[in-house]
Amino acid sequence: MATPSLAERVLSGDVRSAARLMRDLDDRLPEAETTLRAIFPSTGRAYVIGLTGAPGAGKSSLTDKLIAHYRAAGKTVGIVAIDPTSPFTGGAILGDRIRMQDHATDPGVFIRSLGTRGHLGGLSRSTADVVQVMDAMGKDIVIVETVGVGQDEVEVAELVHTAVVVTVPGLGDDVQAIKAGILEIADVFAVNKADRDGADRTARDLQTMLEVRHTVGPVSSAGGGTWHAPGDGLAHPVEDLAWDPPIVQTVAVTGQGIAELAAAIESHRAHLQKSGAIHRREVARARAGFLMLLRERLLSGALEQLEEETGRLDEVAGRIARREADPYALADDLAARLRSR
């Protein structure tokens, strides 16, 4: 009997094989891409939940408690923990992950941390790959946990079915801005550390903002043209005004509100399925993943060509820095060849 391929072993749920595939993807080995292609037709089964919010909001603890909740319900869980704060160490900082050690020996739980090490396709591309692998492994639920409030989160939100935005009472002035900006991404709000002063007020503020949104509707993006790229700010392009994002108060460290949070997520899932919006969201997920892939392929191809024809990128950059070369002309020239065929 032939030895099963890496793809077959991943599809059977083998943890070591999945971990190896993820490492190979990190190292951008060509075989890893081949395996990713082989598993692709078997993906699209996992339910993907995003968990995002500012640093210090307690997302890791919430994730920890959600894992326990889903495990108790007999579901297998994959976690993608993104730590974009470590560009140079080539990996995520493990401190927070220690909290998840309860699950370290549970074969129904697979945890993968991502840093922002040098990938042409960016962090969101790597996240999309890891979600695919966990999906192929047969995980029922995949939770994508992100730190920060930037464009990465908007991109990552395009990859999930239900986006949970985590906030806490009283983080300061800027938090108002975050809440306002992140409104359109959120399918569910968690006000964590709800045992602190101001939790009710934070929840009320969110509610008010959601009501304003209902009245005026989202402001459409101007000047965007036909195409939307990942990170173009149009997360969940199929806006679903029939859904009122619930606001759940939680205290992750004690487990308070976790069942309610899981119920709110489940309620959103049921809404997507009942309204048919799940199909539009699947298309949006596919679109975002495809654009991330395309962006990476194009850039790496163009840079190879540039190296062959024009010289090393650093030499080109040196000429640009001395204002001897025109970056616009160079970029136009490289891009025009694609268009002219």
Place this chain on the structure above:
Amino acid sequence: MATPSLAERVLSGDVRSAARLMRDLDDRLPEAETTLRAIFPSTGRAYVIGLTGAPGAGKSSLTDKLIAHYRAAGKTVGIVAIDPTSPFTGGAILGDRIRMQDHATDPGVFIRSLGTRGHLGGLSRSTADVVQVMDAMGKDIVIVETVGVGQDEVEVAELVHTAVVVTVPGLGDDVQAIKAGILEIADVFAVNKADRDGADRTARDLQTMLEVRHTVGPVSSAGGGTWHAPGDGLAHPVEDLAWDPPIVQTVAVTGQGIAELAAAIESHRAHLQKSGAIHRREVARARAGFLMLLRERLLSGALEQLEEETGRLDEVAGRIARREADPYALADDLAARLRSR
């Protein structure tokens, strides 16, 4: 006498013309690109300072006080305030900007806020453009203020000469991770709100982390290949271990420590010039800007071609979502044409 062109008016420092160019860039008008090209040879004079840190760290107040400092020294200042938290409103939230109203009537100060509205090239590309325009206007100093701690900040850090990382005492557990991750980006640290408990400890923690870094050195990115793209996590690729990032305690609201912060920035600038590292950093800036440009050009070109040949992106995404089309094959095919010429 011929009417001066928009480029000429921007180069003469005309505020209305610069504001119009920025709006045209936002709207991606082709003329705006032409103007950007025309001003390009006259750029490269401004000194660009990045100011980044978590929400609530008081970056806007610090920026405000730095403006006053530089104005008092007779320097003109441009500010690019990036608010990536507002993907849908198509612009930045203005709350924080109100604090800067002292400077609203000062012709030596030009403030521009950026949201994350739908740009193929992403937020960092828009930032690069605005920095170029302010540079062309003749601003002596350009300050780029970013909210958040994600990949955007790593990209934006590649565009600046001196990166100031702002932190505050006691923001919670996750802050440790941020500090550790952002170490390699920072040329100067500001511990703001230093009148709060724990400021000395935060400064000491930072110092300890910097010392560890000196001992073990940065961990290089594995598997990256030859090329680095914007956002590949290799901000300031020319790492400068001859520079010890100073740590300055500030209280932005009272102005305490602002002169020291400005002195630390000036000291880094002098170091770059004395050591010759300024040239390497200029090359790194040019490289990052060029790659952002190329990424945008390639993606928009490829998507036009896809639309012509394969059908609308949403239809393609629908086929991918139903697993009828292979996104890897589609992306490879589009990218291969560029390479095969």
